[in-house]
Amino acid sequence: MKISSTRLISYAISISIEEASTELIRCGKQGNILSAKFLPKGLISFGGGGLIFNDQNLITMASKGFTIPKIFPFLFNLKDAIASLKTLLQIKKILTGNELSEEKVRIALRSAIGATSVFANFDSNYSDFFTEMRDEVIEFKIEGTEFSFYLCFSDSKKWELRNTSCKNSTALLVFSDLFSAYETVSGKFDHLADPALGRVKLHGNIPLLEKIGYISRRVHKVVPSII
């Protein structure tokens, strides 16, 4: 599937929003899971369909933190739209807040991994990276916390972000603390220096981590973020 660069970026933003809302709820907060649905004419809906943006609106929202959704769907699905909007605002509040909480890092990290998975799956620049791979599971952890994220590559030949994995991890990336994980998501990660200094530990299939890391750095350059 060939996707335009604008569509790819908005797709990555959409998935990062969906993943952020999923993690928000996993953290015990109230809100909607903002499942992204891709509609004709470059539109994307979140949640129950009340919140719809076009690609450019979505990119504006990710870079500036605010944009206007499509008015008619918003009014016709007012209850859902308001609940979805509240979820979005809650995510924004947590991510732009000063406190470095576990909740903030979890949401940011999951969101970033989700965006990376989109580029890994659909950016033609990386189509050669995974052609010969079969089952791969990259596990992301932070020392001192209990949660993990799993980026899984299976028969579908696509990467999927999951809360659990039915297979053993083939690569493991462990951040030494919340700060290191957040620095990574914020684009301040030095992929050569930080492992050397113990801020992140890499185990298992290192070439695979190199590939995903390379894509994630590219994502950070081209996909706007409110962080």
Add this chain to the structure above:
Amino acid sequence: MSLKRDNSDELFLRASKVIPGGIYGHVTPVAGLPRHFPHYTESAIGCRFKDVDGNEWIDFMCGFGAILHGYSEPRIEAAAEGQRSKGSVFNQPSSVMVDLAESLTQKIDFADWSVFAKNGSDLTTWAIRLAREFSGKPYVIKGKGIYHGVDSWCDPGLGGKIKEDQSKILEFEWNNLDQLRNLIVSFENQISSLILTPYHHAAFAPSVMPSENFWSDVEELCRANDILLILDDVRTGWRLHKGGSHKYFNFTPDLAVYSKGLGNGYAISACVGKDFLKDASKEVFLTGSCWNDAVSMAAALKSLEISYSENVAESVLSKGADFVNQIELKAREFDLPLVMTGPPSMPFPWFADDNNLFRLQRFCELSANRGLYFHPHHNWFISNSMQVDDLEEAVEHAGEAMNALKNES
């Protein structure tokens, strides 16, 4: 046991401010064991080195193969020092360049001429250009996953590439002669050269030796299809046979590239070739700022003399064979499914059912805690300076690491 690493970390922090990534390339800590291996070396003699925190290591990497006779080998250092006192880089080459070319052509049976550079990449790239010049054909075949250097046609990295860089490079799986035959048929009269290492010393994977008829069939296919056969003997040179690795596997390339063991730590590479390629070689521009460096050439001349007269290849193969047997014996003692792959002078361990290397990485971490520099992702090297005592000490510590590994599982 935890090794001191304050100085190493302090240096690395300074480095990361002024050098991208702190340390880059194949020696970047990320490619090894970042919190178990030191980042910086203070000094090295024989088969041991001391890091900047004073920890002493028994070394199984030999400067990633650049050291064959041991660190600071006195005869080689004396030869280098003798030249250094006269100067290193001049307007013209030094006489030692002629001596070195003569020595190489005398010791390598098919070699009629030689040229020099600094690194393996310099001359693997030049060799494929020479093959194109000679044949007028654009394509090059290489083995899949085989490393030939950092130039765009073979760069294994991810960044800074465009698809056109490798658009004339064809690949086949090591030992898969049917795939090779198919490529030759599909690109009939378009293939200038086939470049291969003597065996497949992959990173992050077990080493794979050539199958029984591999080299004879490869040679035959090349001759039948007017494809020049280029041997990349950069890593393996003088570790398998004193006359070059083609002698170990009983074939004859048209061109061969050497580096690492040639200079024993001094930056030099050489490409040797058959007489019929000499005219074409004159047409392919070759130079570099310090490529006539006489100090490296003097060191290489002495290193080559030692390799040949003392049959160092046979020696490291023999030492390696003892070591490999002892390591496998230890593994069996602890009921660990470990085999050593590759030739004994360049062994690489492999645990069964450990394709993602978790177990090997842990084994190498536990070994590092005991002063053994065992790399988890790259083939090891046996230094000819290793004595029985060194190898026994290494096996003993490796056994302790295996015991700890067994207790963890």
